[in-house]
Amino acid sequence: MTSAPASTDLPLWDAPVADGPLEATVEVPGSKSLTNRALVLAALADGPGTLRGALRSRDADLMIAALRSLGATVTEGEAPSTLHVTPGPVTGSTSIDCGLAGTVMRFLPPVAALADGDVRFDGDPEARVRPMQPVLAGLHGLGVRVTGEGDEAGATVPSHLPFTVHGRGHVAGGSVDIDASGSSQFVSALLLAAPRFDRPLTLRHIGTTLPSLPHIEMTVAALREVGVAVDDSRDGIWQVTPGPIAARDLRVEPDLSNAAPFLAAALVAGGTVRVPGWPTSTTQPGAMVPELLERMGGTASLDDGVLSVRGTGEIHGIDVDLRAGGELAPTFAVLAALADSPTRLRGIAHLRGHETDRLAALAAEITRLGGRCEETRDGLVITPRPLHGGVFRTYADHRMATSAALLGLRVPDVQVENVATTAKTLPGFDGIWARMLGRGTEDQD
Ligand SMILES: O=C(O)C1=C[C@@H](OP(=O)(O)O)[C@@H](O)[C@H](O)C1
Numbered sequence: 001m002t003s004a005p006a007s008t009d010l011p012l013w014d015a016p017v018a019d020g021p022l023e024a025t026v027e028v029p030g031s032k033s034l035t036n037r038a039l040v041l042a043a044l045a046d047g048p049g050t051l052r053g054a055l056r057s058r059d060a061d062l063m064i065a066a067l068r069s070l071g072a073t074v075t076e077g078e079a080p081s082t083l084h085v086t087p088g089p090v091t092g093s094t095s096i097d098c099g100l101a102g103t104v105m106r107f108l109p110p111v112a113a114l115a116d117g118d119v120r121f122d123g124d125p126e127a128r129v130r131p132m133q134p135v136l137a138g139l140h141g142l143g144v145r146v147t148g149e150g151d152e153a154g155a156t157v158p159s160h161l162p163f164t165v166h167g168r169g170h171v172a173g174g175s176v177d178i179d180a181s182g183s184s185q186f187v188s189a190l191l192l193a194a195p196r197f198d199r200p201l202t203l204r205h206i207g208t209t210l211p212s213l214p215h216i217e218m219t220v221a222a223l224r225e226v227g228v229a230v231d232d233s234r235d236g237i238w239q240v241t242p243g244p245i246a247a248r249d250l251r252v253e254p255d256l257s258n259a260a261p262f263l264a265a266a267l268v269a270g271g272t273v274r275v276p277g278w279p280t281s282t283t284q285p286g287a288m289v290p291e292l293l294e295r296m297g298g299t300a301s302l303d304d305g306v307l308s309v310r311g312t313g314e315i316h317g318i319d320v321d322l323r324a325g326g327e328l329a330p331t332f333a334v335l336a337a338l339a340d341s342p343t344r345l346r347g348i349a350h351l352r353g354h355e356t357d358r359l360a361a362l363a364a365e366i367t368r369l370g371g372r373c374e375e376t377r378d379g380l381v382i383t384p385r386p387l388h389g390g391v392f393r394t395y396a397d398h399r400m401a402t403s404a405a406l407l408g409l410r411v412p413d414v415q416v417e418n419v420a421t422t423a424k425t426l427p428g429f430d431g432i433w434a435r436m437l438g439r440g441t442e443d444q445d
């Protein structure tokens with residue numbers, strides 16, 4: 001299949017080609033998922049708390065702005081990555097800009113339900129098609145009224161942004177069943193606010209598959225870390241007991257999913273890439289990255305908290321179920337397009353509801369540059385073919401942009417559409433990428 005060259009009005013960034021093996025150490029900023037959970041729990045806590053090493057990016061800053069508008073005080077400490085959070089009563093009569101952040105649009109409606117008034121949620125045009133129904137249906141089941149707009153005005157529960165949560169100052173709690181096969185964030189959202197409900201929450205997942213289990217384990221761990229009792233002893237059922245949320249001073253781990261394209265660069269260009277601050281144990285799905293890169297031909301080692309990945313330029317295809325770490329799929333799909341044998345990525349049908357339909361976007365863009373990438377019911381099959389340069393469209397998706405940069409290390413003349421979209425979780429990505437290549441900061445935006 002051939003496809004037409006992309007035309008775009010958005011800025012294009014010339015992805016740099018690696019001119020030899022890499023020898024780089026890359027400091028990766030804090031985890032989006034850990035930062036935004038810690039912010040929510042700090043805003044609901046019993047006293048002031050501090051986050052150190054927090055991510056500052058569009059998603060984190062949208063979360064900060066939203067929590068401020070719901071009554072919390074968030075101030076910067078000695079560094080922008082140090083955030084002091086002082087909780088306040090949850091206040092309504094406000095509106096929240098979710099941007100394109102799944103963590104904001106899913107985690108905050110249950111918090112807004114605790115407010116003393118209406119809270120309207122909206123976001124980017126791309127956010128208005130991301131699935132929302134299960135978390136709002138969960139709230140409805142707990143007695144919270146949520147209303148949509150336009151076509152959704154008459155629906156029992158809206159399926160998409162924009163919508164308004166009509167907070168009444170408290171949420172009763174109780175038992176509720178939801179289908180979280182579209183996103184683990186539906187589960188995390190209800191669990192995070194549950195310590196503030198009147199009665200225990202018993203949440204049951206009734207769908208066929210459950211993606212991103214590590215992210216649900218991350219939510220459970222974050223709750224336990226602040227003293228909340230969570231029972232997750234039965235598969236697909238979580239129980240949260242209401243009670244105090246301890247104020248904490250905590251350090252956020254680096255974002256291991258954002259580390260993935262840098263580490264993968266060692267396989268594409270050869271050489272070594274190191275990421276310091278790699279945790280010895282973590283709930284981040286990025287923990288899978290070293291093993292996956294080894295299966296594709298690299299070698300990985302962890303010494304004194306520094307993860308090193310070495311590559312020779314040889315890349316082998318894999319057959320892997322990425323259900324637990326779907327956010328890693330764009331990096332591995334592009335790596336697969338440069339491999340010496342086919343790859344099958346499975347278990348990731350839910351990527352159709354991410355920042356864009358990632359399965360369609362990856363298939364279209366890899367195909368446009370001469371590759372072969374086909375959608376299956378729940379993933380992608382990538383058959384390596386010689387690639388050529390061209391515009392790689394990014395669909396407002398930060399991980400499409402970082403993946404395009406990875407491809408451009410080996411394929412000359414790859415132009416990345418709107419590389420600034422990486423600010424969602426990794427502002428200054430192009431500068432960090434250029435420094436990894438020993439190019440100083442001349443490519444920085
Ligand atoms: O809870 C979280 O922080 C996240 C959960 C996952 O969402 P899905 O389960 O929708 O994939 C992940 O892909 C996303 O990047 C972050």
Ligand SMILES: C=C(OP(=O)(O)O)C(=O)O
Binds near residue numbers: 327
């Ligand atoms: C799916 C992702 O983000 P979000 O938190 O917006 O769902 C992602 O970062 O890959």
